[in-house]
Amino acid sequence: MAKLVKHTNGRFYVHYHDGSRSRQVSTKCTEKQPAEQFLAQFLTGQTPTKDDLTVAGILDIHYRDHGQTLRNQAATLSRKKILTEHLGDLKAQQLTKARLNRYAKARCVKRGTLRTELAHLQAALNHCVRDGYLSVAPVIDLPRPSPVKDRILSVDECDALLAASEGDLHTFILIGLETGARPQAILDLTWGRVDFERGQIDFLPEGEEQTSKRRPTVPASERLLGYLSNMEKLHNTPVITSGTIPYQFKRLCQRLGLKDVTPHTLRHTLISHALMAGKDIYLVAKFVGDNVQTIEQRYAKYRPDYLKEMTNVWRCEQK
Known part of the structure; x- marks a missing residue:
């Protein structure tokens, strides 16, 4: 009688006896449902084909x-x-x-x-x-x-979030506002990648390769470094240990009356305010791990000189 057995490698195998000895064949499946489908075909003498998957x-x-x-x-x-x-x-x-x-x-x-x-x-x-x-x-x-959300936080709203938060949530918000890192990159950050001597934070986990959503190494502000240096640190342990940050962030925004704000808004806010302050668009893109084209398309309108050359066209012609 053939039966499914899950091996230590996580895959299901069909165990059966051919009349002379015990044999096994891999289903190549780690979940029971597709493994059972394989077994059903196996019992009817069929070999699963590409079209049967x-x-x-x-x-x-x-x-x-x-x-x-x-x-x-x-x-x-x-x-x-x-x-x-x-x-x-x-x-x-x-x-x-x-x-x-x-x-x-x-x-x-x-x-x-x-x-x-x-x-x-x-x-x-x-x-x-x-x-x-x-x-x-x-x-x-x-x-x-x-559609890309245009919501960014004002300086007063940033201050309100920081003032009303504490613990891991405060750390998450501060890192987000100071670095513009993607929310998951912040949650994945470990102390071993915070270099206090050089004043840098490496958001790419050790052993991982960069993807289209880059996780750069960036310089940290004096405010952020000062805050992190006062926290209890254990090498290669997470900087943020709470597993409910998105929920906490949502509740905080509700309490403060901040509408249409998500953890990703922290990133939008840093990029937008950097361009409003006249920072070079190339440096902004490098800092947040994005490409210049994306920053140009989504955030160029926040630059103080945005399309200024197109104003006063008729006045120029009248001279």
């Missing part, structure tokens, strides 16, 4: 081969679980536009969230084609990106 199996292979190296594992696993629950039994060729429209209606989430989930699915499909698990991947029509 379900979305659950595709997502499982993608996570096994690539997903575990991604940052923010909780979010990655959450998307994988949601996609599996809604689409897991389907095969790649069944991911039609009509079916994905039904998925969108069933999810009833914001456009940006839906885009992120479907992009995750597309990445998994493409990965399985590249590695030979699928013959072809359908092209998913992703929703348009959500």
Whole structure:
């Protein structure tokens, strides 16, 4: 009798007896649902083919081969679980536009969230084609990106956030306002990457490679270094230990009456105020780990000389 057994490497294997001795074959799956599908085909004498692979199996292979190296594992696993629950039994060729429209209606989430989930699915499909698990991947029509939020904090609002916060939340806000680092980069920061002697902070975790969302090494302000130097420090332990910072930040903003403010607003605020102060756009981009084109497109309007050359056109002609 064949049965599924999960090995120490995290994968399920089919254990069976061929009449003379015990044998085993890998399902190449780390989750039970796609492994059971493999077992069902195995028991009927079928060898699973590329066209037989379900979305659950595709997502499982993608996570096994690539997903575990991604940052923010909780979010990655959450998307994988949601996609599996809604689409897991389907095969790649069944991911039609009509079916994905039904998925969108069933999810009833914001456009940006839906885009992120479907992009995750597309990445998994493409990965399985590249590695030979699928013959072809359908092209998913992703929703348009959500419009960039223009909300930035005034100096008074920044001061209010700092004055009303304490502990890890205060540390998070101060680092965000002083460095413009992405929220997850701040939460991932460890003491071993805060160089007090050189006055620098390295936001890239040891052993990780840079992605499109760069995590640069930046100089820290005197205010930030002074604050961090007074904290209790243990080498390579997180600077921020609380796991509820996003929730705490949301509650604080509600208490202060700050609308449309998210942790990412701290980054927008630093970039915008730096340009308003006349800082060079190239240096701003380097400091926050972004490219000049993106900063130009999203934030150029905050520069004091923005399009000033286009004013008083008619007055110039009359001279």
